[in-house]
Amino acid sequence: MNGEQIGLWAGFVFTLMVFSYILGDNFLYRIAIYVFVGLAAGYLTIVTVEGVLLPWVRGTLLSSTAGVGGLVIGIIPFILGLLLLLKTSPRLGRLGNLAIAFIIGVGTAVALVGAVSGTLIPLAQSTGSSVRIDVLNGFLIFIGVSSTLVYFQYLARRRPDGRVQRGLLVRAVGGLGQVFIIITLGAVYAGAILTSLTIFTERISYILARITGG
Secondary structure, eight states: OOHHHHHHHHHHHHHHHHHGGGGOSOHHHHHHHHHHHHHHHHHHHHHHIIIIIHHHHHHTTSOTTOHHHHHHHHHHHHHHHHHHHGGGSTTTGGGHHHHHHHHHHHHHHHHHHHHIIIIIHHHHHHHHHHHHHOHHHHHHHHHHHHHHHHHTOOOOEEOTTSOEEOOHHHHHHHHHHHHHHHHHHHHHHHHHHHHHHHHHHHHHHHHHHHHHTO
């Protein structure tokens, strides 16, 4: 038995161990998950070191043409990492908040720009194009997009009795948006199940065919 056949048998066994979760959480499923998590963590570590850290160090700290600016930029991630490590110290833990604030601020800014330029604007353009091409379908798309966006807004008024409640029109439109969300999530979930079953059957067929030599 060569290395390829051993890998195929291992893949077949681990596939069945993961699929055994249908019968409930069990020992075989947990072993497979532990192995997958360990392999994924090791793989990500190697990829991070080889593909991110070492090229970053070579291009900034160890580069002869980087200059002072390159050295400063190159050392910033390591300073932030050191500050994050200080979170484990009861006395110096507050210094780690600087790194966390920086990471959250940059991440929020990137996510906001990405959401506006990559989601909202293309979605508005696509909705407008659909309305011009097909009035009925475009109208349904417009209603679905608008009501869904209204569902996720949290502006409300305080009533005389002290309760905070959205207006009747906003609640009605938001309820319609909730219906669209439920339909969409149901379709996505059904598609995910069908895709998973298709991948599983194709994987089992491939492994059995390779093992039997078919």
